Amino acid sequence: MSKTTNETPQSGNPIVRYFSEFGVLKECGINFWLTNFIQFFDGLAYFTLIIVFALFLKDYCGFRDADAPFWVGMYTLFLSLFVFAVGTICDIIGLKRTYLVGFSMLILGRLILGLGSDFGMRLLDLSQDHSRYIVIAGIAIMSFGSAFMSPCISTSVRRFTTLRARPTGFNFYYLFMNIGALLAGVAIVDPIRAHWSGPEGLQMVVNFGTCCEVIAFLFTRFVNENFYAVPEERITTEKASSRRPLQLIGEVIRERPFQKLLVFLVLTLGVRLVFTLQFMIMPQYYTRTIGDDFQLGFMNSLNPFIIITGLIVIIPILKYFSTVKLMIWGMSISAASLILMAIPPESYFIFPGIDTVSQAYFIAIFLQIIIFAFGELLFSPRFSEYVARVAPKDKVASYMSLAGLPMFIAKPVNGVVGGLLVSYMCYDGIAAKIDTGHVSYWCSPEFMWTIYLIMAVISPLAIILTKDMFVSDHPEEDVPDEDEERKELATQEAQA
């Protein structure tokens, strides 16, 4: 069957061409599909939480204005760092045990989180301030559990796919994840919040995620961890298990290409931090400028919608363009999208049909998300590809797993900056003050976006200025077959 797929002449229609690739997945067994279901439900739980997380911490758990984005930032930091720490464990203790440990912690953490500060206040008679520590403990436990998922699911996809089906397997996994992200907003968060308004709705969203995790956990019990689609890889896994995260750092830190890469990664931080704003700052921005009952799930679903469309239609076209140029374009477009929110809303009144500040905010948000996602679509895949290219051939996986290092420092900084900016320039009740003309530009959400715009614009500018210094080691012209390399990269990325 899969042979037929290969022999079928390539269709001119990119959608048909994209989906025709999936025919090869028929040769993957039940374990591959179980893994995708696990990923789907775990993804649904993650994306539903991340959309409302800052609001949940503020409105349900009683965190301060600055604290809520800060702890969302810390959650993402915990998650990245724990992934880094536990990445090798999956190969050592086996898939099912890793799933068991991971899901146990994840579900426990989520249960604690779902109770919010109620557990401390109602059952332990603690004050609101002290009850928050229980919530923070829940966040830490949950992030530790979550950290097991990503390496474990990647290992599963790799293990349960044949060499031929692997790139497509990872493509499918990425597509399925984005479908989960799309559904999380429009099909889960918005309907739940429409039914249960206010903080109760937020709690329901978190608890819905916990149920999804339980379902995902049940699927893990049916996975056969001893199945290898490529039996020879059993030995490779054994070898790989001896590599530890800090050992990896020690191995590559003195290498010149890695040092160059680190500088490059630091230069891209500005725009990459803006990627995290979507869940750190945006929910408060939407609800405070437009209304608490605003359908923020819909807005959050626009991004995965564009990514899915882009995966199918745009990405195949982009392979004809230079990686570095596309990265710069992607960064510039994403950064520039913030201009839409940085200009005063009254500027939009020159357009027909925009008469009020709320309408202006809505249009600004909508356009920003669309343009930003398009930039991200150009940037993100090229970014991984670039990291793989500058790495020596035998260290691609190490370089890719260490590419997240600068973000470890940047995430808490972003949490602090985001939290403070929200508390000063996008505080709860600002809509009333905007309506009555009490908010000057320097104290407005627009100024907050201007600050982020400046941070984001630094990245493409710095890359353009230092292009020859940092990004010319492995020009893409040296690569003989881009298609083959991309497929290989998908596998290496997952291994990393």
Next chain:
Amino acid sequence: MKMKNGRNLLLKKPRHNINFLMDTKTREKSGKRNIHWGPILQDMVILMAAMGVLGYLSKEVMEVFETKSTTDSLVSLIRKEDVKNNVDEPFARELKSGMKNHEDFINTHDNTGRTPLMWSVYVNYNNPDETLKKDKTRLFYLNELLKVPGIRVNEQDQDGFTALHWAAWSGMPACAERLVRAGLDVNARENTGYTPLMLASMRGNFETVEKLLQLGADASLARPNGETAASLADNHGEAYHKRSSFVYTLLYSEKRDEDYDKVRDLLSKPAQ
């Protein structure tokens, strides 16, 4: 990181072998042997410690600039609205403890100048039905706060809003009535001349406009630029009606659109 003889201690050969954690059958099945947990756990501890330090330092930096108020916890409990059988225990406890520990706790202004009383009558919903539901729950908290001895109901925030301005802007008629009965001036002006009636009219909060008029609000008052409650309702109502078009459906509430018409009708009556 400590270095010994030019080598990173973290990279030394593993000392601990706790392979016994895995049963023999599993080891045979998975084909994994000689698992050295010591260095792995060591790495994890180092990474977690690094994370803890990063988090702690970030929090310390934030503390310097963070805006805090002694009433933050009380306000968050009001917003949570966790009333069960006409009692909210955590709220009552927080109020009691705040009153005990801080002088003039109940009248404390936060960084935007708002007191707990003002927060208790603020919500921001597009859908008026949602606001009216909240009006009932918030009345509980408002009554609790008004019972506190020493509460000053006429306090203003940094822009001159009283609690009544917040109730009017939000669209909470029951709370607005309670505030007026507690002694708030129904025609109080904030710093740029808006009265509660003007704010309610501007937002198309029909029930609140009706209530304020019943309580003696003066619809003829004007801002320095000549805007009145009626003109505000006209301008904002017209703009709101345009939201019914496709692009803005996410921002549109049919009830609010109808309410704008009712407000305009109501405000045109005294003029006739």
